[in-house]
Amino acid sequence: MNKRARQLILGCLVPVLILLGMCFKPVYTLLTGEVIKLQTKPVDPTDLFRGDYVALRYEAEDVPIQFVEEAVVSKLGNSWGEIEVYVLFEEKNGVHIPLKVTLRKPAKGIFLKGTLILYDKTNSGKEFVLIKYGLEKYYVKDNTGTEWEKASEKGKIVAKIKVNNGYGIITGIEREK
Known part of the structure; x- marks a missing residue:
C-alpha cells in the first residue's frame, strides 16, 4: 500500500x-448503569417545532440547604455563577431523593453530576439550591404528548434514569400510581 x-x-x-x-x-x-427513579414536578412545555415531548422538572432539583456540604456553600458565596456538583441519592418509597451535595465525586453510591445554578430562599424562609442535571426533556411517541403533559401538570410522572459514574440518561417515564 x-x-x-x-x-x-x-x-x-x-x-x-x-x-x-x-x-x-x-x-x-x-x-x-444503575436505574434510579426521580419524581417530577409540573411544567408547561411550549415548543411547537420539536415534536411530541415532555418537559420535565424534578423534585430532586430543589435541594434543601442542609443537604449541601459547607464547601459548596462557601464556594458559591455571593456569586451567581454556576458550580459543578455531585448529588448523592438514596432510595425512599420507590423514588430516589438527594442525600448530599458535594464538590467531589463520591467514591460509592448512586450519584448524578449536576450544575448548581441558584441559591435562594422560599417565602417561608427555607434555604435551598437549584441543581440542573441535563435531563429536562423526554421525547414521546407522536400524538401522546398532550396526555403526558396533563400528567406532568399534576406532578404524576416518574422518570426512570440510567446512571453510571454521575452521568444519567432518561430511559423512560411512567405515570405515578
Whole structure:
C-alpha cells in the first residue's frame, strides 16, 4: 500500500473514530448503569417545532440547604455563577431523593453530576439550591404528548434514569400510581 492510500484511509478513519467516541459514554451508561427513579414536578412545555415531548422538572432539583456540604456553600458565596456538583441519592418509597451535595465525586453510591445554578430562599424562609442535571426533556411517541403533559401538570410522572459514574440518561417515564 502506498503512502497516498494510507493517508486516505487515515483521513476517513479519523472522523469515524471521533463519532464513535462521542457515542461511547451514553452507550456505556445504558449498558452498565444503575436505574434510579426521580419524581417530577409540573411544567408547561411550549415548543411547537420539536415534536411530541415532555418537559420535565424534578423534585430532586430543589435541594434543601442542609443537604449541601459547607464547601459548596462557601464556594458559591455571593456569586451567581454556576458550580459543578455531585448529588448523592438514596432510595425512599420507590423514588430516589438527594442525600448530599458535594464538590467531589463520591467514591460509592448512586450519584448524578449536576450544575448548581441558584441559591435562594422560599417565602417561608427555607434555604435551598437549584441543581440542573441535563435531563429536562423526554421525547414521546407522536400524538401522546398532550396526555403526558396533563400528567406532568399534576406532578404524576416518574422518570426512570440510567446512571453510571454521575452521568444519567432518561430511559423512560411512567405515570405515578
